[in-house]
Amino acid sequence: SALHQSLNALLARHEVLRTHFAVHDGQPVQVIQPDFVLEMPVIDLSALPAQEREAEAQRLASQEAVRPFDLARGPVVRASLVRLDAREHRLLVTIHHIASDGWSISVMVRELAAFYRQFSGNEPTQLAPLPIQYADFSVWQRQWLHGDVLEKELGWWRNQLAGAPAAIELPTDRPRPAVQTYNGAVLPFTLSTELTQAVKALAQRENATPFMVLLAGWQVLLSRYSRQDDISVGSPIANRNRAETEGLIGFFVNTLVHRARINPEHSFRELLTHTRASTLAAFEHQDIPFEKLVEELQPQRDLSRSPLFQVSFVYQNTPDEDLDLPGLELDVLTSELHSAKFDLFLGMSEVGGKLQGALDYNSDLFDASTVERMARHFTSLLTEATTHVDQPLHSLKLLSATETQTLLSDFQGEHVRYPEDATLHSLFEAQA
Numbered sequence: 506s507a508l509h510q511s512l513n514a515l516l517a518r519h520e521v522l523r524t525h526f527a528v529h530d531g532q533p534v535q536v537i538q539p540d541f542v543l544e545m546p547v548i549d550l551s552a553l554p555a556q557e558r559e560a561e562a563q564r565l566a567s568q569e570a571v572r573p574f575d576l577a578r579g580p581v582v583r584a585s586l587v588r589l590d591a592r593e594h595r596l597l598v599t600i601h602h603i604a605s606d607g608w609s610i611s612v613m614v615r616e617l618a619a620f621y622r623q624f625s626g627n628e629p630t631q632l633a634p635l636p637i638q639y640a641d642f643s644v645w646q647r648q649w650l651h652g653d654v655l656e657k658e659l660g661w662w663r664n665q666l667a668g669a670p671a672a673i674e675l676p677t678d679r680p681r682p683a684v685q686t687y688n689g690a691v692l693p694f695t696l697s698t699e700l701t702q703a704v705k706a707l708a709q710r711e712n713a714t715p716f717m718v719l720l721a722g723w724q725v726l727l728s729r730y731s732r733q734d735d736i737s738v739g740s741p742i743a744n745r746n747r748a749e750t751e752g753l754i755g756f757f758v759n760t761l762v763h764r765a766r767i768n769p770e771h772s773f774r775e776l777l778t779h780t781r782a783s784t785l786a787a788f789e790h791q792d793i794p795f796e797k798l799v800e801e802l803q804p805q806r807d808l809s810r811s812p813l814f815q816v817s818f819v820y821q822n823t824p825d826e827d828l829d830l831p832g833l834e835l836d837v838l839t840s841e842l843h844s845a846k847f848d849l850f851l852g853m854s855e856v857g858g859k860l861q862g863a864l865d866y867n868s869d870l871f872d873a874s875t876v877e878r879m880a881r882h883f884t885s886l887l888t889e890a891t892t893h894v895d896q897p898l899h900s901l902k903l904l905s906a907t908e909t910q911t912l913l914s915d916f917q918g919e920h921v922r923y924p925e926d927a928t929l930h931s932l933f934e935a936q937a
Contacts, residue, residue: 508596509545511620512584515613516543518632519754521604521639525579535640541580549588558589566597570840574601595838604639606758607821608743613754618830627831639755650792658793659801662762665787666737666813669764671805673731673815675848677870684808686869689845694880696860696887703891704860711774713781715860716820719853720763721773721780722887723818725898726879728767729886737764739814739847742791760795761787762813769899773890776898810848817847821854851883881905 516522523541526533548565550558565587574581581604587595598613605613616632623630650658696704708718724736744759745751763784767776804812828835843865850865862883866876882903889901904912923932 507621507624508586510624511617512543512545512598514620514624515616515754516541516582518616518635519639521753521755522580522582522600524581524604524640526576526603528577535643537640538579543580543582543584545584545586547586547588551588551590562587562589562595566595566838566840569597569599572599576601576603603756605754606743606756607741608745608757609754612752614828618828621830625831635752636749637753639753642750642753642755642757646792655793658790659798661786661790662793662798663802665764665783666762666802669737669813670733670735671807672810673727673733673736673848675727675731675816678872678875679870681809682869685810686867687844687846688868689843689865690868690873691843692864692866692873692876692880694862694864694884696862696884698859700884700888700891701855701858701860704887707777707891707894711777711781713777714820715853715855717777717780717784718891719820719860719887720784720818721765721777722883722890723851724763724765724780725767725773725776725890725901726883726886726903727816728765729882729903730879734767734769735764736767737762737814739763739817741817741819742788744791746791759791759793761791762798763787763818767898770897772895772897773901774894777894811846815848817850819850819852821852881908 520537523538524535525538527536528534550561553561565585569583569585572583581601583597583599585597587597589595600609619630619632622628704715704718707713708715711718720738720740724738727736727738728734739760739762741758742761744757750757763780765776765780765783799812802813806812828837845865845867847865848867848870852863852865854861862880864876864880885903885905886901889896893901902909
């Protein structure tokens with residue numbers, strides 16, 4: 506009962522969770538329901554044999570995750586509670602991306618905990634009133650982002666992306682389907698404590714951030730793989746650069762395109778300087794919605810690829826909230842449902858003093874072994890770049906000692922002496 510009350514108190518506090526999207530005169534409009542009660546059905550699996558409960562709970566979670574929303578009627582959020590036994594439950598909360606983003610989840614967890622403490626009778630809630638609602642932000646953005654302001658922002662992006670290649674041509678394990686697919690898998694990997702400290706130390710010395718160091722390394726790797734020197738990488742940004750938006754649930758996140766021109770003769774230090782400057786400039790022009798940018802730039806569309814970029818990178822530093830509720834022990838469960846929005850998506854975050862990576866990849870394009878090798882190459886490249894920061898980019902090694910041995914020795918096979926007077930074509934003929 507306290508949990509159900511807490512969820513509905515959260516909806517009462519945040520209008521966006523009580524909003525559906527109707528069409529009026531051909532335009533979408535936000536319709537906020539003043540009195541909406543969220544149902545929280547309890548699905549009891551305790552009667553099943555113990556070995557079957559976990560599989561059924563996973564099946565229910567996956568089924569819930571792909572169940573569509575009706576945005577025209579709402580709601581944009583669903584919740585259900587799966588009862589495994591008297592002491593273990595799973596709470597499934599599904600929110601449409603139109604009403605939420607990664608930062609919003611942290612807000613939701615923090616406030617749900619505050620309401621639960623209140624309704625379970627332990628303490629009054631300490632939440633301050635919200636200064637604005639998401640609809641207020643929507644109105645402000647629409648009023649501000651038009652006319653000269655809009656044209657100035659678009660002009661900067663037109664100049665930034667002028668002449669950029671339409672696609673990054675990575676070597677794939679299978680032919681690219683005619684229409685983009687979204688079947689995906691994820692490969693986790695970890696950078697050592699030493700390499701993590703080296704990345705952070707280099708960022709500090711160069712007045713940069715770990716995001717900039719990792720982005721520069723990722724773009725060098727992509728350049729090596731694609732044999733292209735003009736690389737565009739997409740990156741989500743929280744886009745909460747005003748204090749009033751920090752405590753709101755809503756879709757604020759935007760996507761920026763980071764373009765790098767890789768000169769193999771330049772050092773990693775020089776590339777990092779350019780990456781820092783271009784990243785800060787992109788942050789200054791982050792208010793243009795990515796969809797508006799695509800609409801205005803009108804890139805050549807290809808059903809087999811996403812526009813402007815096909816590879817993405819994120820350094821996740823949204824605030825983590827500890828789940829601490831009276832009488833409960835809580836864990837966040839990872840989703841077993843994997844899809845690929847892009848060809849490749851590299852996510853990095855720091856956990857326990859180490860940089861943790863996750864490579865989400867389109868499994869219709871890449872084999873797991875290829876992505877594993879890519880993660881090793883990224884690690885090797887970062888090690889080289891942070892150790893030999895002033896060496897030319899082309900001299901930074903991707904291969905480990907084991908891979909070098911395999912290529913230069915193991916693949917050679919037996920050394921056979923051929924007749925010195927033999928012609929090359931006769932040797933081919935003898936083989937045939």
